[in-house]
Amino acid sequence: MRPLAVALLCAAFLLPSSSRAADLPEGKWWKHPRVAAEINLTPDQVREMDDIFARARPKLVEGKAELEKRQGDLQDAIDANAGRGEVASRIEAVEAARTELQKTRILMVLDMRRTLKPEQWDRLIEMRREIRQQRRERFGRYLERRRGEQPR
Amino acid sequence: MDPQNTNRTSPDAHLADDALFALALPPAGVPEALPAHLLACPRCARALADWKSAVRDLEARDEAVLDRRSAEEWEAVEDATLAAIRREGAPGRARAKTLRWALPVAASLLVFALFVSNRPTPSPTAAALDDTAGLSAQDQADDALLRDVDRLASGDETASGVGGLAPDPGTSDLAPADEGRS
Numbered sequence: 252m253r254p255l256a257v258a259l260l261c262a263a264f265l266l267p268s269s270s271r272a273a274d275l276p277e278g279k280w281w282k283h284p285r286v287a288a289e290i291n292l293t294p295d296q297v298r299e300m301d302d303i304f305a306r307a308r309p310k311l312v313e314g315k316a317e318l319e320k321r322q323g324d325l326q327d328a329i330d331a332n333a334g335r336g337e338v339a340s341r342i343e344a345v346e347a348a349r350t351e352l353q354k355t356r357i358l359m360v361l362d363m364r365r366t367l368k369p370e371q372w373d374r375l376i377e378m379r380r381e382i383r384q385q386r387r388e389r390f391g392r393y394l395e396r397r398r399g400e401q402p403r
Numbered sequence: 404m405d406p407q408n409t410n411r412t413s414p415d416a417h418l419a420d421d422a423l424f425a426l427a428l429p430p431a432g433v434p435e436a437l438p439a440h441l442l443a444c445p446r447c448a449r450a451l452a453d454w455k456s457a458v459r460d461l462e463a464r465d466e467a468v469l470d471r472r473s474a475e476e477w478e479a480v481e482d483a484t485l486a487a488i489r490r491e492g493a494p495g496r497a498r499a500k501t502l503r504w505a506l507p508v509a510a511s512l513l514v515f516a517l518f519v520s521n522r523p524t525p526s527p528t529a530a531a532l533d534d535t536a537g538l539s540a541q542d543q544a545d546d547a548l549l550r551d552v553d554r555l556a557s558g559d560e561t562a563s564g565v566g567g568l569a570p571d572p573g574t575s576d577l578a579p580a581d582e583g584r585s
Contacts, residue, residue: 277550278547278553279542279545282538282542282546283537283538284537304549308545311548311552314552315548315551315552318555349555349556352555352556353556353557356552356556
Protein backbone atom coordinates (compact mmCIF):
# COMPACT_ATOMS: atom_id res chain seq x y z
CA MET A 252 0.00 0.00 0.00
CA ARG A 253 1.30 3.46 -0.80
CA PRO A 254 2.61 5.58 2.09
CA LEU A 255 0.04 8.29 1.42
CA ALA A 256 -2.81 5.80 1.65
CA VAL A 257 -1.43 4.39 4.88
CA ALA A 258 -1.12 7.88 6.34
CA LEU A 259 -4.66 8.79 5.30
CA LEU A 260 -6.00 5.55 6.72
CA CYS A 261 -4.23 6.09 10.03
CA ALA A 262 -5.44 9.68 10.20
CA ALA A 263 -8.99 8.58 9.50
CA PHE A 264 -8.93 6.09 12.36
CA LEU A 265 -7.48 8.62 14.75
CA LEU A 266 -10.21 11.17 14.11
CA PRO A 267 -13.45 11.09 16.12
CA SER A 268 -15.95 8.80 14.44
CA SER A 269 -18.52 11.51 13.80
CA SER A 270 -15.89 13.66 12.07
CA ARG A 271 -14.96 10.78 9.81
CA ALA A 272 -18.57 10.23 8.86
CA ALA A 273 -19.11 13.90 8.14
CA ASP A 274 -16.14 14.12 5.81
CA LEU A 275 -17.02 11.30 3.49
CA PRO A 276 -19.79 11.19 0.87
CA GLU A 277 -22.72 8.94 1.67
CA GLY A 278 -24.76 6.58 -0.46
CA LYS A 279 -24.18 5.77 -4.11
CA TRP A 280 -23.64 9.43 -4.82
CA TRP A 281 -22.10 9.02 -8.26
CA LYS A 282 -25.41 7.62 -9.53
CA HIS A 283 -27.42 10.66 -8.45
CA PRO A 284 -27.89 12.74 -11.63
CA ARG A 285 -27.90 16.07 -9.82
CA VAL A 286 -24.73 15.21 -7.93
CA ALA A 287 -23.03 14.03 -11.09
CA ALA A 288 -23.99 17.27 -12.82
CA GLU A 289 -22.91 19.39 -9.87
CA ILE A 290 -19.37 18.00 -9.88
CA ASN A 291 -19.20 17.45 -13.66
CA LEU A 292 -18.71 13.72 -13.35
CA THR A 293 -17.79 12.14 -16.71
CA PRO A 294 -19.17 8.80 -17.96
CA ASP A 295 -15.70 7.30 -17.63
CA GLN A 296 -15.52 8.39 -14.01
CA VAL A 297 -18.94 6.87 -13.33
CA ARG A 298 -17.73 3.59 -14.79
CA GLU A 299 -14.63 3.72 -12.62
CA MET A 300 -16.76 4.36 -9.53
CA ASP A 301 -18.95 1.40 -10.46
CA ASP A 302 -15.89 -0.83 -10.84
CA ILE A 303 -14.42 0.27 -7.51
CA PHE A 304 -17.72 -0.26 -5.74
CA ALA A 305 -18.27 -3.65 -7.41
CA ARG A 306 -14.90 -4.80 -6.11
CA ALA A 307 -15.67 -3.56 -2.59
CA ARG A 308 -19.30 -4.63 -2.38
CA PRO A 309 -18.77 -8.27 -1.33
CA LYS A 310 -16.59 -7.20 1.58
CA LEU A 311 -19.02 -4.41 2.50
CA VAL A 312 -21.96 -6.82 2.57
CA GLU A 313 -19.97 -9.37 4.52
CA GLY A 314 -18.60 -6.78 6.94
CA LYS A 315 -22.00 -5.23 7.56
CA ALA A 316 -23.54 -8.63 8.31
CA GLU A 317 -20.69 -9.54 10.62
CA LEU A 318 -20.93 -6.26 12.53
CA GLU A 319 -24.70 -6.55 12.93
CA LYS A 320 -24.33 -10.11 14.16
CA ARG A 321 -21.73 -9.06 16.72
CA GLN A 322 -23.94 -6.16 17.83
CA GLY A 323 -26.80 -8.58 18.31
CA ASP A 324 -24.57 -10.87 20.36
CA LEU A 325 -23.56 -7.93 22.55
CA GLN A 326 -27.15 -6.79 23.01
CA ASP A 327 -28.16 -10.33 23.97
CA ALA A 328 -25.41 -10.43 26.59
CA ILE A 329 -26.44 -7.07 28.02
CA ASP A 330 -30.13 -8.04 28.06
CA ALA A 331 -29.25 -11.30 29.83
CA ASN A 332 -27.19 -9.47 32.44
CA ALA A 333 -24.10 -11.45 31.45
CA GLY A 334 -20.88 -11.03 33.39
CA ARG A 335 -18.42 -8.24 32.75
CA GLY A 336 -15.93 -10.58 31.09
CA GLU A 337 -18.49 -11.92 28.65
CA VAL A 338 -19.74 -8.45 27.79
CA ALA A 339 -16.18 -7.18 27.40
CA SER A 340 -15.28 -9.92 24.95
CA ARG A 341 -18.40 -9.21 22.91
CA ILE A 342 -17.60 -5.49 22.89
CA GLU A 343 -14.18 -6.35 21.51
CA ALA A 344 -15.79 -8.50 18.82
CA VAL A 345 -18.12 -5.64 17.85
CA GLU A 346 -15.30 -3.15 17.60
CA ALA A 347 -13.10 -5.56 15.64
CA ALA A 348 -15.91 -6.05 13.14
CA ARG A 349 -16.49 -2.30 12.98
CA THR A 350 -12.81 -1.63 12.33
CA GLU A 351 -12.76 -4.15 9.50
CA LEU A 352 -15.85 -2.60 7.93
CA GLN A 353 -14.42 0.89 8.30
CA LYS A 354 -11.18 -0.22 6.69
CA THR A 355 -13.01 -1.63 3.68
CA ARG A 356 -15.08 1.52 3.38
CA ILE A 357 -12.21 3.99 3.66
CA LEU A 358 -10.05 2.10 1.18
CA MET A 359 -12.94 2.12 -1.28
CA VAL A 360 -13.43 5.86 -0.80
CA LEU A 361 -9.70 6.45 -1.28
CA ASP A 362 -9.84 4.58 -4.58
CA MET A 363 -12.82 6.68 -5.63
CA ARG A 364 -11.11 9.85 -4.62
CA ARG A 365 -8.17 9.05 -6.88
CA THR A 366 -10.47 8.98 -9.90
CA LEU A 367 -11.75 12.50 -9.21
CA LYS A 368 -10.13 15.85 -9.80
CA PRO A 369 -9.40 17.76 -6.59
CA GLU A 370 -12.09 20.33 -7.36
CA GLN A 371 -14.65 17.58 -7.90
CA TRP A 372 -13.82 15.98 -4.58
CA ASP A 373 -13.88 19.32 -2.77
CA ARG A 374 -17.31 20.13 -4.16
CA LEU A 375 -18.60 16.71 -3.14
CA ILE A 376 -17.44 17.19 0.43
CA GLU A 377 -18.87 20.71 0.44
CA MET A 378 -22.24 19.35 -0.70
CA ARG A 379 -22.20 16.83 2.13
CA ARG A 380 -21.55 19.54 4.67
CA GLU A 381 -24.27 21.76 3.19
CA ILE A 382 -26.75 18.92 3.51
CA ARG A 383 -25.95 18.29 7.14
CA GLN A 384 -26.12 21.99 7.90
CA GLN A 385 -29.52 22.31 6.24
CA ARG A 386 -30.83 19.32 8.17
CA ARG A 387 -29.56 20.76 11.44
CA GLU A 388 -31.20 24.10 10.72
CA ARG A 389 -34.55 22.49 9.96
CA PHE A 390 -34.23 20.34 13.02
CA GLY A 391 -33.41 23.34 15.18
CA ARG A 392 -36.40 25.30 13.90
CA TYR A 393 -38.61 22.35 14.67
CA LEU A 394 -37.28 22.00 18.21
CA GLU A 395 -37.71 25.71 18.85
CA ARG A 396 -41.29 25.53 17.69
CA ARG A 397 -42.06 22.49 19.80
CA ARG A 398 -40.57 24.08 22.91
CA GLY A 399 -42.62 27.21 22.30
CA GLU A 400 -45.80 25.15 22.17
CA GLN A 401 -45.16 22.96 25.22
CA PRO A 402 -46.28 24.23 28.64
CA ARG A 403 -43.35 24.95 30.95
CA MET B 404 -42.13 6.26 34.30
CA ASP B 405 -42.35 7.02 30.63
CA PRO B 406 -39.46 8.22 28.49
CA GLN B 407 -41.54 10.61 26.47
CA ASN B 408 -43.40 12.45 29.16
CA THR B 409 -41.02 13.13 31.97
CA ASN B 410 -38.57 15.83 32.82
CA ARG B 411 -35.17 15.35 31.18
CA THR B 412 -33.15 17.78 33.26
CA SER B 413 -32.50 15.31 36.07
CA PRO B 414 -29.97 12.52 35.50
CA ASP B 415 -32.53 10.08 36.90
CA ALA B 416 -35.37 11.17 34.62
CA HIS B 417 -36.24 9.52 31.32
CA LEU B 418 -35.52 11.49 28.17
CA ALA B 419 -38.27 13.60 26.61
CA ASP B 420 -39.12 14.04 22.92
CA ASP B 421 -36.91 17.00 22.21
CA ALA B 422 -33.91 15.49 23.99
CA LEU B 423 -34.29 12.29 21.98
CA PHE B 424 -34.62 14.28 18.75
CA ALA B 425 -31.54 16.32 19.57
CA LEU B 426 -29.51 13.21 20.29
CA ALA B 427 -30.80 11.50 17.18
CA LEU B 428 -29.41 14.21 14.89
CA PRO B 429 -26.25 15.70 16.40
CA PRO B 430 -24.36 18.51 14.64
CA ALA B 431 -21.86 17.34 12.00
CA GLY B 432 -18.32 16.92 13.25
CA VAL B 433 -19.29 17.26 16.89
CA PRO B 434 -18.78 14.14 19.04
CA GLU B 435 -22.09 13.04 20.47
CA ALA B 436 -22.47 13.83 24.18
CA LEU B 437 -24.85 11.32 25.72
CA PRO B 438 -26.67 11.83 29.01
CA ALA B 439 -25.42 9.60 31.82
CA HIS B 440 -29.00 8.41 32.22
CA LEU B 441 -28.68 6.44 28.96
CA LEU B 442 -25.99 4.25 30.48
CA ALA B 443 -28.32 2.93 33.14
CA CYS B 444 -31.62 2.98 31.29
CA PRO B 445 -32.07 0.37 28.54
CA ARG B 446 -35.52 1.75 27.78
CA CYS B 447 -34.22 5.21 26.90
CA ALA B 448 -31.24 3.71 25.04
CA ARG B 449 -33.61 1.69 22.90
CA ALA B 450 -35.93 4.66 22.42
CA LEU B 451 -32.99 6.72 21.18
CA ALA B 452 -31.96 3.93 18.80
CA ASP B 453 -35.51 3.93 17.44
CA TRP B 454 -35.48 7.69 16.92
CA LYS B 455 -32.12 7.47 15.20
CA SER B 456 -33.41 4.76 12.93
CA ALA B 457 -36.39 6.92 12.03
CA VAL B 458 -34.16 9.89 11.24
CA ARG B 459 -31.92 7.75 9.05
CA ASP B 460 -34.88 6.30 7.19
CA LEU B 461 -36.18 9.74 6.52
CA GLU B 462 -32.84 11.12 5.39
CA ALA B 463 -32.79 8.53 2.62
CA ARG B 464 -36.18 9.51 1.27
CA ASP B 465 -36.92 11.72 -1.68
CA GLU B 466 -37.76 15.18 -0.39
CA ALA B 467 -40.00 15.80 -3.37
CA VAL B 468 -42.32 13.12 -2.03
CA LEU B 469 -42.50 14.90 1.31
CA ASP B 470 -43.21 18.23 -0.32
CA ARG B 471 -46.46 16.97 -1.83
CA ARG B 472 -48.17 17.39 1.52
CA SER B 473 -49.22 20.76 2.79
CA ALA B 474 -47.92 22.21 6.04
CA GLU B 475 -51.39 21.83 7.54
CA GLU B 476 -51.50 18.16 6.68
CA TRP B 477 -48.13 17.57 8.29
CA GLU B 478 -49.15 19.56 11.34
CA ALA B 479 -52.14 17.26 11.79
CA VAL B 480 -49.95 14.18 11.33
CA GLU B 481 -47.48 15.47 13.87
CA ASP B 482 -50.14 16.18 16.51
CA ALA B 483 -51.74 12.78 15.97
CA THR B 484 -48.40 11.05 16.21
CA LEU B 485 -47.45 12.78 19.43
CA ALA B 486 -50.79 11.78 20.88
CA ALA B 487 -50.19 8.17 19.79
CA ILE B 488 -46.78 8.14 21.40
CA ARG B 489 -48.25 9.42 24.65
CA ARG B 490 -51.00 6.82 24.56
CA GLU B 491 -48.38 4.11 24.11
CA GLY B 492 -46.62 5.39 27.18
CA ALA B 493 -49.63 5.56 29.45
CA PRO B 494 -49.02 3.93 32.84
CA GLY B 495 -50.50 0.49 33.33
CA ARG B 496 -50.45 -0.47 29.69
CA ALA B 497 -48.57 -3.46 28.41
CA ARG B 498 -46.27 -1.57 26.11
CA ALA B 499 -43.09 -3.63 26.07
CA LYS B 500 -44.08 -5.73 23.08
CA THR B 501 -45.65 -2.94 21.10
CA LEU B 502 -43.01 -0.29 21.72
CA ARG B 503 -40.46 -1.97 19.45
CA TRP B 504 -42.61 -1.39 16.40
CA ALA B 505 -44.93 1.38 17.49
CA LEU B 506 -42.29 3.89 18.46
CA PRO B 507 -40.29 3.73 15.21
CA VAL B 508 -43.48 4.08 13.21
CA ALA B 509 -44.62 7.02 15.30
CA ALA B 510 -41.15 8.51 15.21
CA SER B 511 -41.03 8.22 11.44
CA LEU B 512 -44.29 10.09 11.10
CA LEU B 513 -43.18 12.74 13.53
CA VAL B 514 -39.85 13.23 11.85
CA PHE B 515 -41.63 13.47 8.49
CA ALA B 516 -43.35 16.47 9.94
CA LEU B 517 -40.07 17.83 11.19
CA PHE B 518 -38.46 17.76 7.78
CA VAL B 519 -41.20 19.68 6.04
CA SER B 520 -42.45 22.02 8.73
CA ASN B 521 -41.15 25.58 8.62
CA ARG B 522 -39.57 24.85 5.28
CA PRO B 523 -41.05 26.98 2.49
CA THR B 524 -38.85 25.53 -0.27
CA PRO B 525 -37.02 22.26 -0.69
CA SER B 526 -33.27 22.34 -0.17
CA PRO B 527 -31.62 21.75 -3.56
CA THR B 528 -28.37 20.43 -2.13
CA ALA B 529 -30.02 18.03 0.25
CA ALA B 530 -32.40 16.88 -2.44
CA ALA B 531 -29.48 16.19 -4.78
CA LEU B 532 -28.00 13.54 -2.51
CA ASP B 533 -31.19 12.29 -0.89
CA ASP B 534 -33.16 11.79 -4.09
CA THR B 535 -33.08 8.09 -4.89
CA ALA B 536 -36.26 8.06 -6.95
CA GLY B 537 -34.43 8.09 -10.30
CA LEU B 538 -32.10 5.24 -9.41
CA SER B 539 -32.52 1.66 -10.61
CA ALA B 540 -33.56 -0.95 -8.08
CA GLN B 541 -29.98 -2.21 -7.87
CA ASP B 542 -28.61 1.29 -7.42
CA GLN B 543 -31.14 1.99 -4.68
CA ALA B 544 -30.12 -1.21 -2.91
CA ASP B 545 -26.47 -0.25 -3.25
CA ASP B 546 -27.26 3.27 -2.01
CA ALA B 547 -28.95 1.83 1.07
CA LEU B 548 -26.02 -0.52 1.65
CA LEU B 549 -23.52 2.33 1.50
CA ARG B 550 -25.57 4.46 3.88
CA ASP B 551 -25.85 1.56 6.31
CA VAL B 552 -22.13 0.94 6.10
CA ASP B 553 -21.48 4.64 6.66
CA ARG B 554 -23.65 4.61 9.77
CA LEU B 555 -22.35 1.33 11.18
CA ALA B 556 -18.69 1.90 10.45
CA SER B 557 -18.75 5.32 12.07
CA GLY B 558 -20.40 3.94 15.21
CA ASP B 559 -23.56 5.98 14.79
CA GLU B 560 -25.87 3.79 16.80
CA THR B 561 -26.88 3.66 20.42
CA ALA B 562 -28.63 0.59 21.75
CA SER B 563 -26.23 -2.00 20.43
CA GLY B 564 -23.14 0.07 19.79
CA VAL B 565 -20.44 0.22 22.38
CA GLY B 566 -19.87 3.93 21.84
CA GLY B 567 -23.52 4.60 22.43
CA LEU B 568 -23.40 3.02 25.85
CA ALA B 569 -20.64 5.26 27.09
CA PRO B 570 -21.59 8.74 28.30
CA ASP B 571 -19.40 11.72 27.60
CA PRO B 572 -17.30 12.31 30.74
CA GLY B 573 -18.75 15.07 32.85
CA THR B 574 -21.93 15.26 30.85
CA SER B 575 -25.03 14.26 32.70
CA ASP B 576 -27.57 15.68 30.30
CA LEU B 577 -27.94 17.47 27.01
CA ALA B 578 -29.96 20.59 26.44
CA PRO B 579 -30.70 21.00 22.73
CA ALA B 580 -30.84 24.77 23.04
CA ASP B 581 -27.24 24.77 24.25
CA GLU B 582 -25.98 22.74 21.33
CA GLY B 583 -26.05 25.58 18.85
CA ARG B 584 -29.19 24.48 17.04
CA SER B 585 -31.07 27.53 16.04
